[in-house]
Amino acid sequence: MIDAGIVRVVVQDARRRRGMRDVAAAAGVSVSTVANVLNNPAVVAEATRSRVEAAMDAIGFVRSAAARQLRGLPSRLVGSITLDQSNPFYAELNRGIEDHLDEAGCMLLACSTDLSPDKELRALRLLEEQSPRGVIITPTGEQPQRLTAVSSRGTPVVLLDARQAGTDLCAVAVDHELGGRLAGEHLIGLGHRRIAFVTAGPDIEPVRQRRDGLAAASRGRDRRQERAADLVELRMAPAGFAEGTDAVISAMLDRADPPTAAVCVNDVVALALIRGLEARGLRVPGDLSVVGYDDLPFAAHVRPALTTIARPIRELGRVAAELLLSEDAAGHRHQELVFRPRLVVRSTTGPIG
């Protein structure tokens, strides 16, 4: 309520964001001319344009993405939901996504779920409120219908390291069944007949697929042998590089017929296992051959260097981003891309002694 006797003093607030109206005022033009300078510069007279641009610089104009969004323009934000962005695998994945998004002027909103369906749901909700251009997700596997719901509300969803499984979404996957089989066949080829599968943490889909592949190899693919190898299943405490390996190693060695080789669910578990064995005076691959999974950067540089199953991590991210940004193109069809992992033989596997 302004008393008629009081002169209203407008205090210049330095922190206030300057908008197109401020630019227009400073340049002595209308807002639509400012809009034209921004969106359709060809149509503006040279002199006017430079005057407007000067005004923008002078007052520190920054376009409001919120306002553009409200007008219906596409968002520059893309969500990424991974199990843990500090995990070197997902960090690399996110970088691949970022690299592609950057070319399109988009940015990455990175969330971690720690494999909790609750955190996943929360992240999805928060992301959806931002009306992102889309969401790339490494799903925990629970409640896949939550993802199709997001998609049906207009936010494209791309699955990463997961198969479509009837969700009708785009997906970028890795043939983990093949990965498991490659590991198994490599070991069987070296003469191993009792092989352990060492996991850490819950059995999410990609883990199950690796086990299936390993099991397929152990069953033997050619008809000459009844069964190529026996499989034993072991689960360590999920603890990064830490030494949760004692129980696993005991369980392995206390058997009447201890395995001579182990396929690990990832490189981190493989390294932990190797260190645990060393601590007991056992040698890799002398006493046990070990295969990792992922071929993280350190895999080639630990000693002994890790035999592992490699997949093109950054490329997976890049392709997922590409798929996502293409979702709004006319005639887009959901598709599933499956990458084939490959075996990298280094020094943690050897012939059965």
Next chain:
Amino acid sequence: MIDAGIVRVVVQDARRRRGMRDVAAAAGVSVSTVANVLNNPAVVAEATRSRVEAAMDAIGFVRSAAARQLRGLPSRLVGSITLDQSNPFYAELNRGIEDHLDEAGCMLLACSTDLSPDKELRALRLLEEQSPRGVIITPTGEQPQRLTAVSSRGTPVVLLDARQAGTDLCAVAVDHELGGRLAGEHLIGLGHRRIAFVTAGPDIEPVRQRRDGLAAASRGRDRRQERAADLVELRMAPAGFAEGTDAVISAMLDRADPPTAAVCVNDVVALALIRGLEARGLRVPGDLSVVGYDDLPFAAHVRPALTTIARPIRELGRVAAELLLSEDAAGHRHQELVFRPRLVVRSTTGPIG
């Protein structure tokens, strides 16, 4: 233009986002009642509230962050600009940031600069358009005034792994001078008198500080000795774990008085150096003692295990996020927090042979 003779048919577009208006229509109330259910539920009659909530679920209502922002409510987005989010150090930092943001319902927008001032500027611009709650940045070091400009326009900026240096911004820093000195004193204590400082990539501020600290140690802190050790400076090709080490090792060993120890700018460089030495049949620490920096997760698990300078990485991120979110509190004063790194002695350093 609607011809009076034509009946306008509204086609239900499943992909259209449902807003508060849709909820209101479905529940038979006004938008302000819907708004009250959302923002001020106590004021709404029980029956009405549950009817509105049912309507929200039924039509799949998702609040628009853009519209709220436009109304002046605080954003839930926080930008993070690091040198490379796939680098395990920054990945861990981002996770620390994310963890704290999550408690406040905020999300992380992660950008990488690859140390390019251009990419940094671009990221800043894109971020600023999103009107984030603030930006946490590991600066490339070029054009610090760009950062104060952002800050003066109302987007709080927190420096990470950098000192304020007269910028009048909040900062979370590490005393790298101390880190360099700890490394140097450790080696000098072991009898080393010729020490190499091995870097990779440009000399950004944190690197300079480490060198300064190492130099201080080499100059000797107690008065009994004129000079504790000689320093030699070496720079490898910046190439991650890769083998850009040959030239450096040659440069080191071809000297008349080769160094007996090396302080590396980070753990990755240290590991690469160690592998390069091994490839030439040289032993660590037998022929050369090596100190890393950062204490990344793999440092304890490579062989020989890395002696290194540790800092609380995730904590740095968490504190930076905390500082950032506190910027809009009444009476906020910019502050600088400096963390003290510590020496972790493992197996890559030993007494001079």
Next chain:
DNA sequence: ATGAAAGCGCTAACAT
């Protein structure tokens, strides 16, 4: 307890 209406900064359709 509920509703009407203005306005945040921008874009786009239209008018001049």
Next chain:
DNA sequence: ATGTTAGCGCTTTCAT
């Protein structure tokens, strides 16, 4: 070539 204006979805103030 430039200007006028409606409206995106929400919050908030002010009625009722």
